[in-house]
Amino acid sequence: MEVAGASLLPDSILYQIFLSLGPADLLSAGLVCRRWYQVSRDDFLWKDLFYHHYQVQRQIPRYPGSDSWYEEFQRLSDSAPCVEVERLREHTDEVLHVSFSHSGELCASCSKDCTVKIWNTRHPMSLLHSANMRHHHWNYTQFSQFNSDDTLLLVSGVFVSGVFAGQHNSSAGEIAVFSLDGFNLLSRVRNKPYDVFGCWLNSTHLISGNLHRMGRVTSCSVLWLNKAFQEVESENLNVVKRLFKIQNLNANSIRMVMVADSPDLLAEAGDKGVGVEQSPAEPAEVAEDSAEEEEDGGAEDVSRRDLVGEDAQIAAALQFLVDDPAEDQQEAPQPALTEEQFETKVAQWYAKYRTKQADEPQVSEGSKKYLIFTTGSLTYSPHQIGIKQLLPHQMTTDGPVLGEERRQNEFFDSLDHVINIHGHIIGMGLSPDHRYLYVNSRSWPKDCVISDPMCPPPIAEEIELRVFDLKTLREVKEPLRAHRAYTPNNECFFIFLDVSRDFVASGAENRCGYIWDRHYGCCLATLPHDNVVNTVAFCPVNQELLLTASDDYTIKVWRSRRALRCPQELLRPSPWSASYDT
Template sequence: MGRFLSSDECCHLYALSYCRTQKKRNSMDTTRLKTAARRESSGYTRESSSKNRYDEITIYDLPDSLLLYIFSFLEPANVLTVISTCKWFYEIGNDECLWRNLTFREWGPECTKAPFVNTWLEEYKHLHCHAPVMLSEELCEHSDEIFHISFSHNGKLFTTTGKDGSVKVWEIGCPTKLKYTYNLTQDAGWNYTRYSAFNKDDTNLLVSGLRFHCGWVAWFSLVDGFTLTWTDVMTPQGMRGAWLSNHRLLYGLQSETEEAVDLCVEWEGANGSHTEDGEPQHIQEISFDVTIRIQFLNVVRRKHMMASDSLFNSVNNDYHNTNDSQNRNQMNNDYYLSKQENGYTLVFATGYCDALNQIGIKYISKSKLRSVIRQGNNDSNNRRQGEVIRGRPSIKRKQNAHCDYLIDLHGQILGMRVSMNSRYLVVNMRRWIEEPDGSDPYERPELSKNMEIRLVDLFSLKVDQMVYTGHKAVSDTDSFCFCFGDANKDFVVCGSESYQAFIWDRHSGVLLSTLDHLMAGVSAAAINPVDQEFVVSVGDDQVVRVWRSRVKQKQYLKQCATLDIDAGDMEYNKPSDQDYSTRL
């Protein structure tokens, strides 16, 4: 029995299950089974040898252990067909060992049951039927490489930005349609758009990009259509910008002293107005020196975090802090965890000189921020009519440049994304092959070709011990490419430079499947925050690819077929000119 059964043998096995209406579970050894098989293959029939005692042997005479062994050679779909024929087969086919072995055969022995799954059969169905691995749609509206994806919080929209300088808003449906588009290259002179993000209630959209080698940020309103409200220069360009709240946007601006980077706030209603001298108002002093790089800025509110969330269960402190900041981190950690409840937490990638190897954490007091913004608004209202004001207060440095907390990942950070529950940071990175000695501050350590996804718990400030691997890098150390991933309750996804996106089981770290892009790097992949069986990936091939699970794909095709039939009926029933003339 050291082979898979053929389709004819499977069909014969199914037929035998119906050949008797009364079971006989008599013990029988392998020799008797082989004798019966040989007799049947030799053409013996019950009529030709009615007196032979083996004529009464049926499928029901097989012991359960032998049937279980036979089932183990079937494909899972065939096993499900067999166990639907009778109660006896159903009991045997639901054996835990059988489905554990079938799961291991599909995804490897590293696969484990999810915490919410009771049986291995449920685990197999979950991974096979509900993982978003089916190519469902291909959207071809971009004319150049696509860099980034961002979903709305309600899961109904997503945006894409790219090298063609446009930002496109897509409406998820059957099929997915382009809802809004705006070309910042044609209308604002941008070179390209790099990043986008919705605010909490999905009424505003932040877009950042590059114009004349300078970073720029734009504010779009989605309340009545898709309207460009405000744009401004942003320094550094890799900061991207972030939403402080539904109506306040945080971005960077170079200080006049050139010793610090000012973090500026634009609020809804300011409309990008300026004072006569062009100076921003100060709302809070914060220690950000120009020697500290700020990339992939995110704003996290502790009150939005779920302390008992089961998204990632086990964390440890594998990644220690840098020696320079270790003592400070130990002192600030308790303060950070106790005080961030009533404020904003800035999370960003940082590093010194050419390195981008650390995750920086900086806390901003909410009470002080609110009081100064309110004062700034009052001062603006008290100005005489016709006087122009600047609605972008800045956050300037105070004394020594430092972060409240630093986590060193010992490698190059290629992309970061905060989960929709504001609890976890999804980091895509490439490890250093050798740790730099620090003698040359401009040294770029050699990077591994293997990428990794690491998950950082922003509640405990610890790195999850699970490592998601398999995606590769093609570029060298001096010309690495940014690549963004995402994570949800059960799945982790990420792009790669090897023409594929990758999807893992979040609980065991097992690679479930690869999502192919035709000879093009995949720069970003994201999961719908409302429906984790819906994934979007983009890359250098200029195509937006939508992936659904097998269950969702079946529903999608059924819905599309229904809509096609309805549209055909409407066209068929539409009265023609001849019908009108006949009535007249």
């Protein structure tokens, strides 16, 4: 069909007409006649429309592997899971976390109602199991993760204990392991602080944490490898094994531990990267290590005399710190150190004599595993990312029984790398290939100085979603923005993000979840709730299925427009299968 007079219009006029239309109208206009159809598929037209509609910086090239800008517009419009299709209301309190099994057939949810629920992800989603952890003295469930073969589920919970360093509640927690065959409780593992969360190292072993107080602002974090099945087959076999012992300064501690596994990790990192520094030597724990101390929750606070009593060199160095003689007697005397400052100085000097040198990097042709976690050195809010390689002998609890390496365990481990984030870290997530680390952070004011570890700088309301290449340890791209948070430092909580092949999503305190395209960095969708959105999760086998969970007690299920047009495609992989390349 031809429209009278349409052939008389030059293409430039048709371009202007089409540019004044919206994307949907433009597609419809292409059905008017063959001439209009040809112009409506013009790649220059769709390129302009793409950059304008998605507000993408023009220096960003087209997605690798795509054939046209029209195809790219269709991909972003059709495949992002932005249409709400279900709302699950079975929880009776704030929902804090959701996670998928690797097969995508199951998902788990954790809530302040102290339950963990298992769902079948078929459309519509149905509840399969629910376990209430209240009778285990938990206050709430906060995190879950399926093991690699989807036979076990790790669930992390909180039971309220004391206050660490006086700045905010630092509750002890516990990790429970459930069998997905019958949903039976297999084991329970102590976890302190609770926001270590815990994670799987492999299909049978999980990582937990413990915290030992050494003083008011100094502590020791110990990371443990635990067997999921806690049976004791022999007195010479372990169900738990110490991985690392790391000293914490200025009221900070290790939190939010995850495992990265990729052959490219740190392959081009060198000694330093942009925004990355080698960690300083880590001070040693002074209190005696023993199984009894682990069960009691760590050593008691120690005095100045306890910290230096056995080492004359350290004692002399500390005396120098106290006296602080100035080379130039005309200079004004330095102000006296506060208790916290003195304690930090003690720990820093003690570290020089009680820290093991880092092991030589392991060179192998296969994958290398690294622990990635939040930490800090200036104040109690997490503002650094620590990286520590796991060596082959640390992948299993087999080996000498606990206590045989006591002398070695008197020393602290140093970190391999530290990434400095100038702000409060409130979430992290790995890309599916573990190449890229995405970090939610709330920035500190520029050029701020921290003089008191108990008084961190104010944090921005705008959340920055930053991207780091774990091959080079460099930050790549501009931070992704759109989401916001309002709680101050001492009330700040984790907002879980997730990364799929093409997209990254995050919750926020402004009652919405958000989806961005990883390549173009543009925000594709806003996913509304009635309260804070705590977590998001992509289905690992189909990125066009997304879950969001909120303080409004609900879990929402989001699917793409393409999936709704083709219901038989709901659980099939997306047709856009090109690998992401930053």
